[in-house]
Amino acid sequence: MCGVLGILGKMDLPMARELLLLLAHRGQDAAGLLWESENIFTESKATGSPAFIELPNDSPSIILGSTRYPTIGKRVANEEELDIFVGPFQSENVALTHNGNITNMACQTEREYFTDAQFLTDKLAQYLKENDNQLQDAIGKLSSEVDGAFSIVGIHDSKLFAFRDARGFKPLVFGRSKDLTIIASESTVHAMAGLTIERDVYPGELLVFSKNGKLESFSISQNALHSHCFFEYVYFAHPASTIENQLVYDVRFRLGRALAHAFKKMNKEPPDYVVPVPDTSRPAAQALAETLGVPMREIILKNRYLGRTFIVRTQKERNAMAKRKYLYLTDKIENKTILVVDDSIVRGTTAKMIVHDLKELGASKVYFAATCPPQDHPCYYGIDISTGKELIASNSRREDIRKYIGADALIYQNMSDLVNAIGLKDLCLACLDGEYPTEHARFIQEQIQDDVESDGRDYERVV
Numbered sequence: 001m002c003g004v005l006g007i008l009g010k011m012d013l014p015m016a017r018e019l020l021l022l023l024a025h026r027g028q029d030a031a032g033l034l035w036e037s038e039n040i041f042t043e044s045k046a047t048g049s050p051a052f053i054e055l056p057n058d059s060p061s062i063i064l065g066s067t068r069y070p071t072i073g074k075r076v077a078n079e080e081e082l083d084i085f086v087g088p089f090q091s092e093n094v095a096l097t098h099n100g101n102i103t104n105m106a107c108q109t110e111r112e113y114f115t116d117a118q119f120l121t122d123k124l125a126q127y128l129k130e131n132d133n134q135l136q137d138a139i140g141k142l143s144s145e146v147d148g149a150f151s152i153v154g155i156h157d158s159k160l161f162a163f164r165d166a167r168g169f170k171p172l173v174f175g176r177s178k179d180l181t182i183i184a185s186e187s188t189v190h191a192m193a194g195l196t197i198e199r200d201v202y203p204g205e206l207l208v209f210s211k212n213g214k215l216e217s218f219s220i221s222q223n224a225l226h227s228h229c230f231f232e233y234v235y236f237a238h239p240a241s242t243i244e245n246q247l248v249y250d251v252r253f254r255l256g257r258a259l260a261h262a263f264k265k266m267n268k269e270p271p272d273y274v275v276p277v278p279d280t281s282r283p284a285a286q287a288l289a290e291t292l293g294v295p296m297r298e299i300i301l302k303n304r305y306l307g308r309t310f311i312v313r314t315q316k317e318r319n320a321m322a323k324r325k326y327l328y329l330t331d332k333i334e335n336k337t338i339l340v341v342d343d344s345i346v347r348g349t350t351a352k353m354i355v356h357d358l359k360e361l362g363a364s365k366v367y368f369a370a371t372c373p374p375q376d377h378p379c380y381y382g383i384d385i386s387t388g389k390e391l392i393a394s395n396s397r398r399e400d401i402r403k404y405i406g407a408d409a410l411i412y413q414n415m416s417d418l419v420n421a422i423g424l425k426d427l428c429l430a431c432l433d434g435e436y437p438t439e440h441a442r443f444i445q446e447q448i449q450d451d452v453e454s455d456g457r458d459y460e461r462v463v
């Protein structure tokens with residue numbers, strides 16, 4: 001998961017930085033802006049939030065932005081590492097950034113790359129050289145060689161371009177006015193800039209925007225089936241974003257309503273309160289509470305400035321971080337039956353800790369619900385769940401998970417309810433059902449099954 005941004009049309013750099021902040025939830029590790037003035041690329045990058053990017057007083061007419069989430073590679077430890085880990089990247093007359101994950105990078109190059117965006121940039125520059133500087137041909141060549149998920153925004157010959165893989169895993173939308181074009185991972189950016197979204201970039205489509213307002217569309221690599229990442233709706237995207245014509249807030253609300261029906265079928269004593277684990281599951285908790293006819297209470301509050309617990313690397317670090325992540329309204333818990341809702345249970349760290357804390361604070365019963373079905377397969381396309389071993393649902397039966405987290409009931413979303421709530425048929429559900437839409441990911445999966453002893457992230461071990 002990362003956030004990508006492309007702007008064509010004069011804009012003050014601080015304003016571009018402000019727009020990039022709207023993609024900060026997609027990557028809090030580091031961020032970068034790159035702009036072109038008089039055919040020269042300049043960039044500025046910072047660890048942490050886009051707010052820390054230092055900028056000159058300039059108003060270029062073509063800008064790229066990127067927020068980084070370390071799906072592959074490690075976290076950016078210091079300023080010196082910014083250049084190798086953080087996009088946008090440049091090579092010759094092309095610059096780009098992308099969201100997703102290339103699964104077969106190690107098969108395509110002998111050089112060690114720290115990010116797949118840098119790899120894509122170098123490859124594209126090479127193919128442009130070999131193809132008479134024709135972007136359409138170079139992108140065609142690139143897309144025939146790489147496997148995985150990629151939503152790319154780039155600059156070539158002072159034009160802004162966007163390209164999305166043939167499956168359309170990761171979101172990419174654009175909007176235009178007379179003077180301004182914006183391409184971004186999420187439509188909240190357009191809303192803030194005063195643009196309405198024109199449409200999603202189609203899977204397999206290359207769009208090229210010129211400074212004179214011309215827009216060209218090329219069909220590069222169509223696939224009859226699309227594979228939109230369901231987890232964008234469940235977790236990644238901002239609730240105010242519209243992806244593939246579905247408002248994320250509404251999807252989450254429908255997920256909550258479906259969970260309420262699943263809970264009713266269990267014939268358990270009704271809860272006193274429905275309580276969201278902040279922030280993603282709030283719309284689901286509202287719907288759950290409304291449908292069950294009980295109040296929703298925000299008894300669990302986030303220690304907002306702590307950062308992400310998910311992307312620390314060891315379980316010990318994760319437990320310690322999780323412990324510091326939440327605060328509780330302690331006087332509202334004693335003798336209460338509480339139904340907690342989170343978007344997902346991945347390793348089980350968060351659920352176990354919350355159930356334990358609520359019980360220690362006097363809750364009489366704690367039910368735990370997840371808006372997502374059990375994730376029991378790794379994701380090779382950009383979610384940071386890259387080894388099957390770390391997924392609690394891949395190793396344990398449901399009843400064992402319930403016991404492990406200490407809950408009095410465990411409610412998972414059903415697969416069909418999930419699909420109905422999103423309202424799209426063409427979804428990538430690989431981390432739920434193990435059906436990988438692309439060839440190299442299937443190859444990795446086969447290799448992993450023969451290699452159960454190995455440590456490390458699956459796609460980093462297998463080429």
Ligand code: AMP
Nearest residue numbers: 310342344345346347348349350383384
């Ligand atoms: P876990 O504690 O390992 O079970 O992870 C579940 C928690 O992590 C939930 O509260 C989610 O909101 C959050 N989460 C799920 N997937 C991700 C992800 N890919 N990156 C960061 N956080 C996540």
